[in-house]
Amino acid sequence: MTASIxxxxxxxxxxxxxxxxLTIIHPCVGRRRGMRRYIRTWCMEPIPAAMLAAxxxxxxxxxxxxxxxxxxxxxxxxxxxxxxIETYTARRAYQIASEYRQRGIPVVMGGxxxxxxxxxxxxxxxxxxxxxxxxxxxxxxxxxxHGTVQKIYRAARRATVDVAxxxxxxxxxxxxxxxxxxxxxxxxxxxxxxxxxxxxxxAHHHRAVDRVIEEIQRVRRRGQMIFFIDDNxxxxxxxxxxxxxxxxxxxxxxxxxxxxxVAHDDEMLTLMKQSGCQGVxxxxxxxxxxxxxxMNKTFNLMRGGPPVALANLxxxxxxxxxxxxxxYDHDTPETIQRTVDFANDEGLFIAAxxxxxxxxxTPLYDxxxxxxxxxxxxxxxDPQYRYNMIPFQPKTMSPDELAQQCLDARRSFYSWTSxxxxxxxxxxxxxxxxxxxxxxxxxxxxxxxxGRSGLPMGDEQWQGELLKA
Numbered sequence: 001m002t003a004s005i006x007x008x009x010x011x012x013x014x015x016x017x018x019x020x021x022l023t024i025i026h027p028c029v030g031r032r033r034g035m036r037r038y039i040r041t042w043c044m045e046p047i048p049a050a051m052l053a054a055x056x057x058x059x060x061x062x063x064x065x066x067x068x069x070x071x072x073x074x075x076x077x078x079x080x081x082x083x084x085i086e087t088y089t090a091r092r093a094y095q096i097a098s099e100y101r102q103r104g105i106p107v108v109m110g111g112x113x114x115x116x117x118x119x120x121x122x123x124x125x126x127x128x129x130x131x132x133x134x135x136x137x138x139x140x141x142x143x144x145x146h147g148t149v150q151k152i153y154r155a156a157r158r159a160t161v162d163v164a165x166x167x168x169x170x171x172x173x174x175x176x177x178x179x180x181x182x183x184x185x186x187x188x189x190x191x192x193x194x195x196x197x198x199x200x201x202x203a204h205h206h207r208a209v210d211r212v213i214e215e216i217q218r219v220r221r222r223g224q225m226i227f228f229i230d231d232n233x234x235x236x237x238x239x240x241x242x243x244x245x246x247x248x249x250x251x252x253x254x255x256x257x258x259x260x261x262v263a264h265d266d267e268m269l270t271l272m273k274q275s276g277c278q279g280v281x282x283x284x285x286x287x288x289x290x291x292x293x294x295m296n297k298t299f300n301l302m303r304g305g306p307p308v309a310l311a312n313l314x315x316x317x318x319x320x321x322x323x324x325x326x327x328y329d330h331d332t333p334e335t336i337q338r339t340v341d342f343a344n345d346e347g348l349f350i351a352a353x354x355x356x357x358x359x360x361x362t363p364l365y366d367x368x369x370x371x372x373x374x375x376x377x378x379x380x381x382d383p384q385y386r387y388n389m390i391p392f393q394p395k396t397m398s399p400d401e402l403a404q405q406c407l408d409a410r411r412s413f414y415s416w417t418s419x420x421x422x423x424x425x426x427x428x429x430x431x432x433x434x435x436x437x438x439x440x441x442x443x444x445x446x447x448x449x450x451g452r453s454g455l456p457m458g459d460e461q462w463q464g465e466l467l468k469a
Contacts, residue, residue: 019061020145023078024049024169027085027092028067029387030456038068039452041444045175047182047229048084048111050165055137064169067092074099080144082137084111085121087195087359087380088387091458094124098467101126106149108140112199113380116361120378122151123468131155132185134163162207164215178225183212183243187232189259191283192296192363193325193356196231204235209246216250225278228256234268235259244271252276253433255321260284260300263309269316278434279319279349282309287342288335291328295356295364310346314427319349319434326409327356327402329395340409344418347425350441353409355390355402368392375399380457387455407453414446 026046028038049064056062065072081100085093090113097107110129114121122128127149129136136153143149165182184207186200216226233256234240247254248271258280262268272280284306285297292298300306313320322343326336336353343351358365358374368374376382379391388406390399397405412418419442422428428438 019059020141021061021078021080022056022063022141023076023081024052024062024064025072025081025083025093025096026064026066026068027083027089027096028459029088029452030092031459031461032454032456033460039448039455040176041448042452043068043175044178044227045167045170045180046084047165047180050167050169051163052082052084052133052137053166053169054163055133056141057138060141062169066173067096069173069175072096072099074103078105080141081105081107083107083109083125085109085113086111087113087116088457089113090117090121090380094381094466095458095462095464097124098464101467101469102464106144108144110137112195113360115199116195116359118152124466126469127151127153129153129155162211164211164218167219178227179219179221180227180229181212181216181219182229183207183233184230184236184239187235187259189232189235189299190296192294192367193359195359195362198359198361200231204232206236206239209239209243212243213246213250216247216252220252223253226252226254226276228254230256232257232259234262234265237265237268241268241271244268244275244277247275250276253278255279255281257281260306260309261302263312264303266312269312269318273316273318277318279321280313281321281323283325284322285325286328286331286335287339288328288330290330294328294330295325306342307346310348314347314425317427317430319427319438320346321350321352322346322348323352323354324409325354325356326406327390327392327394331394331402332396333401333405336405336409340412343413344422347422347428349422349428349438350445351413353406353413355388355406358392382457385457386453387457388453407450410445410449414442414449416446419443419446 026049046066053062053064083093083096093109100107106126108127108129109121109125110133114128115130118128118130127140129140130152132155135155140153184204186204187196188204190197253276255278260282284300285295286292289301292300310320324339358368373393374391375393376385376391379385385391388403390402393399394402423438429435
């Protein structure tokens, strides 16, 4: 039986005279020709890269490059490259993989897109990790080291998330000043557009609360905001309340993502506020019942719908980042304008107005493909596709009209008039800290209204050819 890396070092034996070298890459979505500065609002710490670093045996020489912030040293010696990819970063990931593989360096890929499209990813990688990496990544490195590589590594079970990210790989890199922490993964709802639901199969699992508290104590900095990156931090109600109670003594400031149903649980809202919650991201998505039915999200209308839910959140002093999606079959320019008016009238802290995106592996993608409404075989790989282009045929508008409606919604919501008006809402001026953050964040969005529109998938300046396995 082949000994693991750690076992061989413990026994004083080594297959190599030098340590095995691993390079972890976080790919950007894309880059225009001559683009010097990346989109600032996208520059948060990439936790998947830090998780890979934490799962790597300590005797491995690990290096990390963030494609958004720095050039990748393709000619730097390494034995294996690991890339975690999402659908939006797939084309750039394949460009990066091609650069390494043409130099004879093997590449392993994992992440959401690798799990949802393993056959496609296998075309550009020497090995693919399907599912969560906790149970497989050490074996991947061991197999590459001994020349016993498998093409596909499948997680046999749900991960026990007891490893904290290795943030030492972030040193010297200029990320947004917010600390990202994970408590739980997955979501129990089955929204038809959601790749997260497809990845986790509508399951939800969480870390031990004491591990989360230990990590927060270790990484927090005075005055720094904690962002719980959970897809739905309150999906497990009892577990979430246990976490909130444990957080109360630490006087944190934190934000997170949750479903709108939390707004009808007064005990949860009270605990969130007491534990330091400043606000939540909530997928309101649509005000139209027919659209919510299509996306399998009619629970948004429970107990009076968004107006009542938002009033409850305001009553507990919680700000709301509301997200909306346009492009379902009953959406029109009139319903979109009504949505923008609603977001302004409700005084949302910030909001997102995006077109619905058919991600591969989701029921939405399968439905649109069956209806022959997809405009690209794989929009994420098409050289002509640009960020914020519509990759499908809407029912009530042309693709260009829908894209323009989304852009107009952002312009309206992040106009200085709207920012000033929403800034007068009691929740957005409840303390000097909130006021400062409100204006800083809204100004950042104002200046970035069109910054990401038209961004290519992949680096536009890249001159190579995608190298298939």
